Amino acid sequence: MKTLLIAECREGRFLDTNYELFGFAEKLGAESAMVLVGRQDDLPAFSGKLYLADAAKYGEYNPDLHKKLILAAVEQEKPDYIVFGHTSYGWDLAPRVAAALKAPQLSEVVGVADGAFELPSCNMKMRRTVKPNGAPAVLTLQGGAFPVLKPGGTPQVQPLEAAGESGVNFLGYEPAVAKDVNLTKAEVIVSAGRGIGKPENVPTIAALAKALGGELGASRPVVDGGWVDHAHQVGTTGQTVNPKLYIACGISGAIQHLAGMKKSGFIVAINKDKDAPIGEVADVLVVADVMQFVPALTAKLAK
Amino acid sequence: MKILVCIKQVPDMESRFKPDSAGGWYSDTDLAFRMNEYDEYAVEQAVQLKEQLGGEPEVVVLSVGPDRVVEALKKALAMGCDRAVQVQDPAAHLKDPWQIASAIAGYAKGENFDLIFTGLQSQDRGSAQVGVTLAEILGFSSVTTIVGFEYADGTATVRRELEGGLKARVQLKTPALVTCQLGLNVPRYPTLPNIMKAKKKEILTLPMADLLHEEARSATVSFYPPPKRSGGIVLEGDVALQVDQLLDILRDKTTVLR
Ligand SMILES: Cc1cc2nc3c(=O)[nH]c(=O)nc-3n(C[C@H](O)[C@H](O)[C@H](O)COP(=O)(O)OP(=O)(O)OC[C@H]3O[C@@H](n4cnc5c(N)ncnc54)[C@H](O)[C@@H]3O)c2cc1C
Numbered sequence: 001m002k003t004l005l006i007a008e009c010r011e012g013r014f015l016d017t018n019y020e021l022f023g024f025a026e027k028l029g030a031e032s033a034m035v036l037v038g039r040q041d042d043l044p045a046f047s048g049k050l051y052l053a054d055a056a057k058y059g060e061y062n063p064d065l066h067k068k069l070i071l072a073a074v075e076q077e078k079p080d081y082i083v084f085g086h087t088s089y090g091w092d093l094a095p096r097v098a099a100a101l102k103a104p105q106l107s108e109v110v111g112v113a114d115g116a117f118e119l120p121s122c123n124m125k126m127r128r129t130v131k132p133n134g135a136p137a138v139l140t141l142q143g144g145a146f147p148v149l150k151p152g153g154t155p156q157v158q159p160l161e162a163a164g165e166s167g168v169n170f171l172g173y174e175p176a177v178a179k180d181v182n183l184t185k186a187e188v189i190v191s192a193g194r195g196i197g198k199p200e201n202v203p204t205i206a207a208l209a210k211a212l213g214g215e216l217g218a219s220r221p222v223v224d225g226g227w228v229d230h231a232h233q234v235g236t237t238g239q240t241v242n243p244k245l246y247i248a249c250g251i252s253g254a255i256q257h258l259a260g261m262k263k264s265g266f267i268v269a270i271n272k273d274k275d276a277p278i279g280e281v282a283d284v285l286v287v288a289d290v291m292q293f294v295p296a297l298t299a300k301l302a303k
Numbered sequence: 304m305k306i307l308v309c310i311k312q313v314p315d316m317e318s319r320f321k322p323d324s325a326g327g328w329y330s331d332t333d334l335a336f337r338m339n340e341y342d343e344y345a346v347e348q349a350v351q352l353k354e355q356l357g358g359e360p361e362v363v364v365l366s367v368g369p370d371r372v373v374e375a376l377k378k379a380l381a382m383g384c385d386r387a388v389q390v391q392d393p394a395a396h397l398k399d400p401w402q403i404a405s406a407i408a409g410y411a412k413g414e415n416f417d418l419i420f421t422g423l424q425s426q427d428r429g430s431a432q433v434g435v436t437l438a439e440i441l442g443f444s445s446v447t448t449i450v451g452f453e454y455a456d457g458t459a460t461v462r463r464e465l466e467g468g469l470k471a472r473v474q475l476k477t478p479a480l481v482t483c484q485l486g487l488n489v490p491r492y493p494t495l496p497n498i499m500k501a502k503k504k505e506i507l508t509l510p511m512a513d514l515l516h517e518e519a520r521s522a523t524v525s526f527y528p529p530p531k532r533s534g535g536i537v538l539e540g541d542v543a544l545q546v547d548q549l550l551d552i553l554r555d556k557t558t559v560l561r
Contacts, residue, residue, distance in 0.1 A: 010465070061463070061471055064444075088465045091424075091431040092447040098401075098432075099439035104520035105400070107430040116524050122427050123316040126329065129524040137521075167444030167479070171472040174462065188559050212559060224486030236466050245559045252316065266557045268549065273317050274539075280532050284552055287539045296546045 001030040004079035004136075006070060008089040009038035009055050011173065016148070018044060021083055023146040027112050030081070035073045035160070037066055047153025051076075053160040061089075061170045067096040068162035074101065076158075079136050086140035094140050104132035110145040123254055124277040143236070143259055179231040179239075181215055188214025189243045189264075191234055192222050193257075195250020195271065195290055199227040205249050208294050211301040214243065217261075219251045235260035250290040253278025270294065304360035305414065308349045308384060309407060309421040309433070310342035312368060312375040316426055320528075327523040328396040329427075331371075338375040341422025343490040344483040348452050349420045350383035351488065355454070360417075361385050365410065367403055369393040373506060380501035381493030387504065392511035399519045400428075404436035409514035411441060418459070419480040423448055431482070438480035445480040446473050450487050 005021035025032040033049040051073040084090030086108045098105035111118030116131040190209035218228040236256040246264035269282040279285045314334040323330040364379040366372040367390040376387040421434035438445035451462030463471045
């Protein structure tokens with residue numbers, strides 16, 4: 001069995017998360033080759049075949065040409081599986097490759113099951129086992145679902161070229177806005193989620209954070225709604241934190257939130273839904289109305 | 304100018320999900336359905352663009368599914384879309400993303416849309432495939448995960464969100480498709496007058512069989528809750544008691560209260 005692993009280069013760097021693709025290939029017991037639109041001077045530690053295209057020429061985000069580059073590698077490699085990370089790069093590119101190959105695509109794979117794959121659904125409350133009809137199949141892998149594996153060595157580089165026009169024009173990255181809070185240094189973080197109900201309730205959550213000598217964190221809807229500044233957002237598109245204590249208030253536990261806080265030392269979740277997926281990572285799940293429980297806890301701490 | 308918005312109706316994610324009798328998806332019974340969260344941003348952006356262009360563009364909203372999806376279409380009409388299309392399929396949950404995209408393309412091909420808005424993904428299945436696949440079938444340029452959108456003279460300039468708060472500025476010419484990420488805009492609540500006005504708007508019903516001529520490329524084997532991790536403590540009951548129990552645990556297991 002053969003996998004073609006599609007690596008990602010961001011702001012000139014080969015991303016460490018690419019090594020999860022090797023972890024997956026090992027789990028499948030497959031041989032692997034890799035495709036990288038990246039830089040000659042930042043190559044993966046792996047001794048197999050690396051199809052390398054120059055990011056200076058093709059850009060880091062240029063889906064039409066990256067698709068063509070990948071298709072050229074697929075033609076040479078004839079893999080059974082073409083494997084991406086389920087990231088902004090992967091979910092953007094994978095359907096384009098699948099459509100061109102008339103291949104099945106399975107998104108956000110979390111497990112391998114005998115020719116079929118396990119995929120999360122319904123905010124991780126449920127799972128599906130899905131079988132691709134035929135090969136090659138295109139897969140994207142959930143971040144963190146497979147172990148980081150650094151095979152080691154130096155790749156045999158095979159240059160990759162493609163020609164053509166692109167309908168999408170990358171103008172540049174926007175620098176991330178400077179943050180006025182540093183959640184990564186906090187020992188305690190108390191985060192507000194949509195379950196707090198309304199912006200007027202944010203101070204109640206902030207008061208608990210203060211009583212514990214910690215910082216206020218937030219899930220994305222609370223930030224998108226303008227209740228709390230983005231500097232407080234925890235998750236894949238916010239900050240990754242590992243405080244000694246993380247308290248999630250009215251947060252369901254979507255994978256993108258968990259990715260930012262699951263390494264915390266001790267996790268408490270307050271949720272009215274006993275089945276909320278946050279329960280999967282919580283050391284303590286308090287099944288309660290967050291706006292009743294949090295003020296009661298803060299009051300007790302003040303005593 | 305002609306704009307298409309593709310929306311899905313999904314259950315409330317706070318629900319309890321039970322497999323249906325075929326074992327491949329959830330049973331609809333006892334679930335409350337609403338518009339997929341990502342798609343609300345798609346509808347809002349399409350309506351904002353219509354407003355920006357003085358009301359000239361026609362905005363069509365489409366949903367694939369059983370008759371209950373008409374409720375989601377009505378909401379989109381009340382938000383400001385001009386007319387709706389239901390691709391009627393009581394068995395839509397058995398179709399894979401390739402088939403859903405092919406059916407929508409079957410409708411869109413003859414309609415000469417300039418711009419298509421979809422959500423980044425659905426909340427229940429989360430494949431994030433239908434939008435881009437639709438663009439590929441139609442030969443449209445496409446960009447996923449947009450958190451900013453501007454349009455002028457046949458060119459869309461979008462902000463595309465990457466991990467860690469990084470964003471990319473990207474331009475694409477129509478015909479184009481974009482998939483909308485949470486936070487792109489602030490979706491409006493339909494007002495009562497607009498809900499009334501929406502009642503007069505057209506909802507066209509097209510049978511799935513007329514649009515879909517493609518086989519599935521994947522098959523669901525089973526649908527089940529993930530294995531539960533054991534070990535976490537669950538505190539239920541009286542709030543005052545829960546507070547005391549939690550404080551005892553925190554004193555015992557962490558150093559933050561010392
Ligand atoms: C590409 C991408 C990137 C993303 N990045 C991030 C990110 O960085 N960070 C992030 O957080 N999200 C991110 N998201 C969004 C993520 O998928 C979820 O939508 C989000 O985390 C949900 O936030 P929430 O848990 O606060 O809200 P919901 O999912 O709506 O959950 C609310 C919870 O509150 C509970 N609740 C409701 N009322 C009460 C009450 N009175 N008392 C107690 N509990 C109550 C409910 O049971 C529910 O579990 C991203 C999504 C995508 C697609």
